[in-house]
Amino acid sequence: MGHPRKALRTASIGAVSATLVAGTALGLAPAATAADASAVPGVRFVDIAGDGGTVLKANVVTPAGADGSRTYPVIVLPTSWAMPQVEYLAQAKKLADAGYVVVSYNSRGFWQSGGHIEVAGPPDIADASKVIDWALAHTPADPAKVGMAGVSYGAGISLLAAAQNKRIKAVVALSGWADLIDSIYSGRTQHLQAAGLLGGAGYLTGRPSPELQRILGDFVSSNLAKEQEMIEWGKKRSVVTHLDRLNANGAAVMLGNAWGDTIFPPNQYASFYEKLTGPKRLEFRPGDHATAEATGLLGLPNDTWTSAHRWFDHHLKGVDNGIDREQPVQLKSRSTGGYEGYPDWKSVGANERKIALGGSQRVWANVDSGANGGVVMLSNALDQFLKLPPVASIPLLPRPFAAVWQSERSGQVQRVRGTAKLHTTVTATKESGTLVAYLYDVGPLGLGKLVSNAPYTFHGKTPGQPFTVDLELFSTAYDVPAGHRLALVVDTVDPLYIEHNPTGAQLTFSSPPADPSYVSVPLRSE
Structure with missing residues (x-):
């Protein structure tokens, strides 16, 4: 096991096997919970033309009784990696009941959406802008009250989109990344199981781009000759690289993650949080990747999603719900399950x-x-x-x-x-x-x-x-x-x-x- 390629061959067997099980479970569980999604009142399934005309499969949920006589805040939800477009239906319905227009779309390259998986590359960010355009043209959405949110891949796309698009006024990024390199290549070490899970699930449920296939191959084969190219590829897809633009745009940013996230560890989110200059909130809870908010995707009570709704209510609707007066760093202990508030990250573990x-x-x-x-x-x-x-x-x-x-x-x-x-x-x-x-x-x-x-x-x-x-x-x-x-x-x-x-x-x-x-x-x- 001394040679990294031999280690890869040995460990990849287990990683790929886990991928087949986990990827299938991740992809099918939301569909099962949605049952007959077409029967959900108020849900409309549409095709949206993304960047370059690529078809993005999407669904729209509007407030009951919306007749075009007034506008509503709009929230755009890009799907997570390998997840189908029904991923957010339970939360979309809750948001619509609270007075939001919600547009969720399948990220390009996955499931029935067109194109290739670009890993939050420029086409993905352009897609987000096109979806906002579509929402403003085809729903009673208020152009001055646009929000974006997502879990994992959807979180990364939402943050990057907010750095490029001034129309986005509030973001909730759950279990995402701010620094892709510091996530799966921290300590200059490839996170093998994380890469195996993402790569395998991508192949199972989508169409990786030729660039992604090359980068992933160089990554898991420890091709050090291509290391700098891989790092530059990751930097372009990391919102920390575009921090100045995000801060200049002034979007209110809420970040949520789990202490034990084995794909996007909490350190990189905490470091990024400290550099934000606009309204911001950081929440860490026990669990692994996306498990802190998973029950909310099933429509069950969930603290993470409760905070997300309060964040949008305040920053898009102007509701005085007190979230702006709370300690902005909220941590849930792995041991006690209790919450602790701090004024900033540097005050944690003083x-x-x-x-x-x-x-x-x-x-x-x-x-x-x-x-x-x-x-x-x-x-x-x-x-x-x-x-x-x-x-x-x-x-x-x-x-x-x-x-x-x-x-x-x-x-x-x-x-x-x-x-x-x-x-x-x-x-x-x-x-x-x-x-x-x-x-x-x-x-x-x-x-x-x-x-x-x-x-x-x-x-x-x-x-x-x-x-x-x-x-x-x-x-x-x-x-x-x-x-x-x-x-x-x-x-x-x-x-x-x-x-x-x-x-x-x-x-x-x-x-x-x-x-x-x-x-x-x-x-x-x-």
Whole structure:
């Protein structure tokens, strides 16, 4: 398993199998819940000409009794990756009942819409503008009150569209990305299962463009010669690249995501949120990709969608519902299920506990120690609904393949909030390599519950020459009970990621006196 391509061949079997199941479930579940969608009162199915005349399959829901004598705020909903056009019908009906015109459309390249999958490229953003044009021409939509929203892929398209189109006054972007590269290539490490799920679902339900096929092939095959091209491709599709235009346009932006999102991790959303200058709100909840808002797509009560409705009510209708006076950063703890409000992201985890990583530890690469981040879409959903995060027996982790440091037991609850950071010195026997850091909550019997993790890959290092690693773990909100320890574990293999460890490679983690190693854990101030 030392060569990344061999790792890919081995791991891809499981990833593609999971894709076939998950992709089918994602694609068909909303259709099943919609039952006979054509029988839903007030729903009209239409074809909209997108960019270049590409046909976009869409549905329109208008308020009951709308007769053209007045206009209503309009909300445009691009579908999620691999989802059919009925995805948002339950929410569209609720919004229409509340006085909105709602137009949902199948993103180009998927299902019955024409064109190819462009991954929120220029044609997708142009499509969003064309859909707004259509809504203003064919529905009682108010041109001064245009909003966009979406889950996952729809979230990314909505943010990018708001950066390009001044007509969009409010956006709700759920489980999306602000920085595509920092999402599936964080730590310069390919997120294998995430890419496998997206790629497989795309092939199952749509038509990937030739460009996407080439980029995806270079990505999963670790074609470093094409790395810069892949990065530039991702930057063009990242709203953080167009931040100045988004801020200039002044749209009110609400961001929502899950702590354990294995496709678009929360860090990149939090960083982006801090850079927004207009009205803004950030909400993080337990779960994995799109699981925090999933029940709302089925028409069930859902906190995320409740916030989304309140956001639109205030910023499109002018309703004084108090959302503008609440703390704009709202976090739901993985441990207690309670909400906490903060004035901004930097106030989250304002206190810091540094755990020294003393001594020197050497590990052999290419062997999974048993510490890992779980399975894409599954493990963090289990944490959300059953409070069952990935676990590992810390005393039994094989020390030849895992470096382990543990803190002293704490006499009080440690409320981890925000982004833990690893600082260490690494010496490698090869010029390339991958390491994965894990932060665990360790109970009296040595069982560790995963608090957070993150990968890090390096290339072009001089063998035997020490170098510094600074790594942000994925942000979280987790309470470590009194009497428990915190443990940092570092190994070199995780099924979530592609590893770049040559055969026979070893990594040594040290703590030079002039530059001590540590993990910084952010804690909520009481």
